[in-house]
Amino acid sequence: MNSIALKMLFGDRAKYLMLLAGLTFSTMLIVQQGSIFWGLMMWSQSGISNINVPVWVTDPHINQVEEVKPLADTAVNIVRSVPGVEWAVPLYKGVQRARLADGNFQQISLVGLDAATLLGRPSVVIAGDIQNLRIPEAVALDQEAVKRLGGPTRMQVGTVFEINDQRARVVAIVDVQKSFQNIPFVYTTYQRALSYTPPERRKLSFVLVNPVEGVTPEALAKRIEHETELGAFTAEAFGWKTISWVLEHTGIGVNFGTTVLLGFLVGMAIAGQTFYLFTVENLKQFGALKAIGAHTGMLARMILLQSFTVGIIGYGIGVGLATFFGLTAGKGGALPYMETWPLLVGVFIALLGICGISSAISIRKLAKLEPAIVFRN
Amino acid sequence: MPHSASLHDSDTQTLVHVRGITKSFGEGETRISVLNGVDLDVVMGEILLLVGPSGSGKTTLLSVIGGILDADEGEIHIEGQSIANLSPSAKTRFRRDNLGFVFQQYNLLPTLTAGENAAVPLLIRGVPKKPAIAQAADMLTKLGLGERIHAIPSRLSGGEQQRVAIARALVGEPRLLLCDEPTASLDGDTGHKVLEQLQRVGRQSDRAMIIVTHDTRVFEFGDRIVHMDDGVIHMVQRHGDKAP
Ligand SMILES: Nc1ncnc2c1ncn2[C@@H]1O[C@H](COP(=O)(O)OP(=O)(O)OP(=O)(O)O)[C@@H](O)[C@H]1O
Numbered sequence A: 001m002n003s004i005a006l007k008m009l010f011g012d013r014a015k016y017l018m019l020l021a022g023l024t025f026s027t028m029l030i031v032q033q034g035s036i037f038w039g040l041m042m043w044s045q046s047g048i049s050n051i052n053v054p055v056w057v058t059d060p061h062i063n064q065v066e067e068v069k070p071l072a073d074t075a076v077n078i079v080r081s082v083p084g085v086e087w088a089v090p091l092y093k094g095v096q097r098a099r100l101a102d103g104n105f106q107q108i109s110l111v112g113l114d115a116a117t118l119l120g121r122p123s124v125v126i127a128g129d130i131q132n133l134r135i136p137e138a139v140a141l142d143q144e145a146v147k148r149l150g151g152p153t154r155m156q157v158g159t160v161f162e163i164n165d166q167r168a169r170v171v172a173i174v175d176v177q178k179s180f181q182n183i184p185f186v187y188t189t190y191q192r193a194l195s196y197t198p199p200e201r202r203k204l205s206f207v208l209v210n211p212v213e214g215v216t217p218e219a220l221a222k223r224i225e226h227e228t229e230l231g232a233f234t235a236e237a238f239g240w241k242t243i244s245w246v247l248e249h250t251g252i253g254v255n256f257g258t259t260v261l262l263g264f265l266v267g268m269a270i271a272g273q274t275f276y277l278f279t280v281e282n283l284k285q286f287g288a289l290k291a292i293g294a295h296t297g298m299l300a301r302m303i304l305l306q307s308f309t310v311g312i313i314g315y316g317i318g319v320g321l322a323t324f325f326g327l328t329a330g331k332g333g334a335l336p337y338m339e340t341w342p343l344l345v346g347v348f349i350a351l352l353g354i355c356g357i358s359s360a361i362s363i364r365k366l367a368k369l370e371p372a373i374v375f376r377n
Numbered sequence B: 001m002p003h004s005a006s007l008h009d010s011d012t013q014t015l016v017h018v019r020g021i022t023k024s025f026g027e028g029e030t031r032i033s034v035l036n037g038v039d040l041d042v043v044m045g046e047i048l049l050l051v052g053p054s055g056s057g058k059t060t061l062l063s064v065i066g067g068i069l070d071a072d073e074g075e076i077h078i079e080g081q082s083i084a085n086l087s088p089s090a091k092t093r094f095r096r097d098n099l100g101f102v103f104q105q106y107n108l109l110p111t112l113t114a115g116e117n118a119a120v121p122l123l124i125r126g127v128p129k130k131p132a133i134a135q136a137a138d139m140l141t142k143l144g145l146g147e148r149i150h151a152i153p154s155r156l157s158g159g160e161q162q163r164v165a166i167a168r169a170l171v172g173e174p175r176l177l178l179c180d181e182p183t184a185s186l187d188g189d190t191g192h193k194v195l196e197q198l199q200r201v202g203r204q205s206d207r208a209m210i211i212v213t214h215d216t217r218v219f220e221f222g223d224r225i226v227h228m229d230d231g232v233i234h235m236v237q238r239h240g241d242k243a244p
């Protein structure tokens, strides 16, 4: 009866295409919006993920990674004295101004790394050598900075420009995850970063920490908080803290949540409606099947097969379209687009839910159907 | 089984044994009683025509005998099996294994070919698709539809569609065939031809048919004509008897 069920489905071209369109649209919308949302969230905590160290130490009241609450320089040594710390290095982070060749200014996110270790340096180097950051005036640009500061023909390894009226020489070009505010990253050493910035009493943004072997980042963060006045977070916890801050303080969550819910409801409405119509229109035929000796369980299996078949096809096309969108519109990180498997699994489950509920309505109708209706004309 | 003894008491074997069937619809004020004590026996090999005015309860009786509607009172045995005592799912299985149905409105699945439609009862029984379709094609060929096996219902004439429905009813070799006005949607000539084919292919010594009809021109196909009125049988004619 399975092939019969499928022929019933595919044979009714108009309704099949309607169902397919509804489920495809629904899947595409949810996957696309979900991926953009997640891409944005990844951007929002790129300040953490780009650095890639296990534990971050800073002011205990910090809300998110882009908000810098400077510490006194002594914090590095205080953290180093906590047992379980393998290494602890300073990190400077702050928005500064770079001057372009044409005299215009461009905001940059200046990152100062510990000169001895360069811990927290970007892992993808496109041109030059990141180790050269240690030579005088050296900085590394991310690709966004290259673009904003004059383009790849002007900004190359060896190019000299100014940050806050002081010379900076490009020694490397790196590739990192964009930030939420979309301010380009410029890397240098910690000491040079301080020299680029106006004098202030406290300039240390973060202390980056690695635990000794056998100590988990979680345990070490707890211990640092316990033994110092400082706040300590694992990279993961800090990332989530940042994401939830962004969700709380922007309309992004509500915005995307609404669209995703809408996608779900539209899919549900179209699929449920069409499927129900399909069942009601074939009610006499289903009644005939019942009279002939098909029990409700068999009809239910047919309905489920029909709905999940069209659901899975719609899912495939929808994910395909959304991915195509992501690959074209989001090329080279132009758009925040991050299609993750938990999202795909989630959407798949949502879709199964849509199909399940749609078929449940139809199955209920069929279960109640009296086969005696077939004799009524 | 109280009636099993009577099944073998003559050279004709009783297939359907109906006693004291009543059935009403609705409650209180709106209650109408449709069957008021129907007794009926149908023997193997017989074609029985059920006739009577509109609303006399013919369809209701057929539904009750076919186990798709429960009677209020009375007994129905088919091949000695009491239908009323079966659980709903056993009843469904009983219909699947023993009964064939033909409806006025054909009720074919619109997106399936004639062959697939006719094969449905076998598929429901779990016969694999290939042999089921082959058997259905045989049956369609016997009914003169050998050329139309791959056509979908909307491409077939009414008479052809009804013959597909008859093939579907006969393909599973049912013991009892129940037909409700099988020719009512067809013009006179076509209806006559369809019934002629139905009785030619369907008449078997170990099978019986009950056909509800208004069409006096098909009376020649019946071995007995049972007249119903107001929910009771008030006259039975044997083939060749003079019309009243
Ligand atoms: N499910 C039902 N609910 C209420 N009344 C019903 C139902 N089924 C049949 N009836 C009533 O029972 C009576 C007999 O109906 P039935 O269909 O058995 O008559 P019939 O002899 O087949 O008539 P026709 O020749 O018009 O088909 C009619 O008055 C009909 O309205």
Ligand SMILES: [Mg+2]
Pocket: B058, B059, B060, B180
């Ligand atoms: Mg009727």
